[in-house]
Amino acid sequence: MKVTIKDIARLAEVSTATVSKVMNQKDEKISLATRERVMKIINEVGYVPNRIASSMVTKRTKTLGLIIPDIANPFFPELARGVEDLANREGYTLILCNSDNSLEKEDAYIEMLQEKMVDGIIFTASSSRTEVGLALQKVKIPVITVDRDIEGLQSQGKIVVDNESGAFDAVTYMLNQGYKKILHLSGPMTSKPAMDRYNGYLRALETYGIKPVEGHLISGTYTGEWGFSGVQSLIESGMSFDGIFCGNDLIALGALKALQLNNIDVPKQVGLVGFDDIYMAQLVSPELTTVRQPKYEMGYQAAELLINMIQNNGSKLQQNILPTHLVVRGTTK
Amino acid sequence: MKVTIKDIARLAEVSTATVSKVMNQKDEKISLATRERVMKIINEVGYVPNRIASSMVTKRTKTLGLIIPDIANPFFPELARGVEDLANREGYTLILCNSDNSLEKEDAYIEMLQEKMVDGIIFTASSSRTEVGLALQKVKIPVITVDRDIEGLQSQGKIVVDNESGAFDAVTYMLNQGYKKILHLSGPMTSKPAMDRYNGYLRALETYGIKPVEGHLISGTYTGEWGFSGVQSLIESGMSFDGIFCGNDLIALGALKALQLNNIDVPKQVGLVGFDDIYMAQLVSPELTTVRQPKYEMGYQAAELLINMIQNNGSKLQQNILPTHLVVRGTTK
DNA sequence: GTGAAAGCGCTAACAC
């Protein structure tokens, strides 16, 4: 039989109220003697308080939900780590949910998390989510969206990155380095970040007085496989280009591999820039030039914002737009 | 005010017991009419059941804890994904905990998870854990250890991989391909898997009738940085070698980068083999030859085993040793 | 300083 607060109370010859107060440091008025006696018993019998029961009365579970497309995608572990670190520091626990970019799974998780009475949710929408879903609209707890902003979601917090200017900076840099025919190998063009990056790319060309060539936008998925096959078919098609701005690092890494396989010198013949700055970007040679997103900070700040909203119950909309940062390494001149 | 089961009962003009039965499909004896009436009300008012309250009485939270060293380490996301997938399929939810290889954090998480009344724990011990800790010993819920076995932990399940024979196969293959002076660039030698891999390496050499050279074991951390700097200083020291068997892929990737930087041809001059087969192993060129660990399956099976233990409350010790598989790619002849 | 008691939202045994 599990030991409960009652057992402690009985053994310490006090009431459960007293034990509760001692445990929760609401013990200003408890005499040192009984306080110590209670603590001693607690340690002796190895009492583990049942937080489920406390949650019942306090209406707080001290747990957060994190919904992301896929933890196996190298972008998310760091983000998740940021969330978990802050959460842990503040005494919160994290429920991890992989949505697989499925709207149904997202909705199911949102529902589940509410049933489990999490205090708040951090949500990275699937790339195919174009609008706020029903589940999200009905949510009564704080939700903060990270990375992928959703049009139409009101009165909640968001942490995003300035994708447009990140892309603009990257492509401008490539142009400055003398690359002239720069293509954009993107992920799916359904999400806002994808569009923003494309727009930044376009604006850089325009600012430079360059017209994007026909077929300059080649969109696929955010994977290494797609980067590889995309470049392969580009080469086979005989299309000429001297630069590729990729939708993310995975695509860029795949592209790099394809270029090397075809004995195309990177960065001399073709310049290559990614987006995200995942850990692996530094582990290839040449090292990948890329636009860094502060992934860990995004997660950390999201958790910070969320806990803040929880504790000051639902202050107004807060929005943080974090800057990106071009990291010049070996795949550009 | 939140709507509760009482509200539903009142609106549907039935008792809470009836609502409960309908919700939990224990409604064989409930007439279709009332069943439908109850469901209708539930949907109309958007009732979200409070699982915390049910857990209170059923003693089941339908949540699992996952303790790993660091989700940002490429080995773990896939494992975590396997866990989460099975958990989700079975209606369980997953609490993610990063221990940072700290024994204190591990213990704190074990404690927390029990307070939150998780139904079971999946645990990958930190590489520095040499024995069962106090917290683990006192645990009263099912625990299954994955990846890193712990000596002395009894009456629980475990999912491990045959590290010794994985290493043996890899090194034997290298030997067969003609590499003669093979070093072992390992992670910290404190964990069982590290020792097992080293022993497999040793056995392969021995079987081949080769004596390991002096200084053949160079141990550091499981990181790309360490692989890189390890090989750099190896080269600077003038030590001669024609093969490196690495403790994991990250080390191997760092090593590859260092070799390429020094214009050492891989695989012609030096053969290189990693361990794990992380996603990135295929995204470099030449692609990395490595020993695959079924990471996703390990997580999946761990969750399967755990839920099985939970539901048949704590059947006997179960142990699954999964096979590794040598994946020959471009970094070996 | 400490305790009695109500009640959080639900389930399950049992009564009808």
Add this chain to the structure above:
DNA sequence: GTGTTAGCGCTTTCAC
């Protein structure tokens, strides 16, 4: 077929 009721383990108000 459906309802009554007793808790699950805790916190919190209020009384003493």
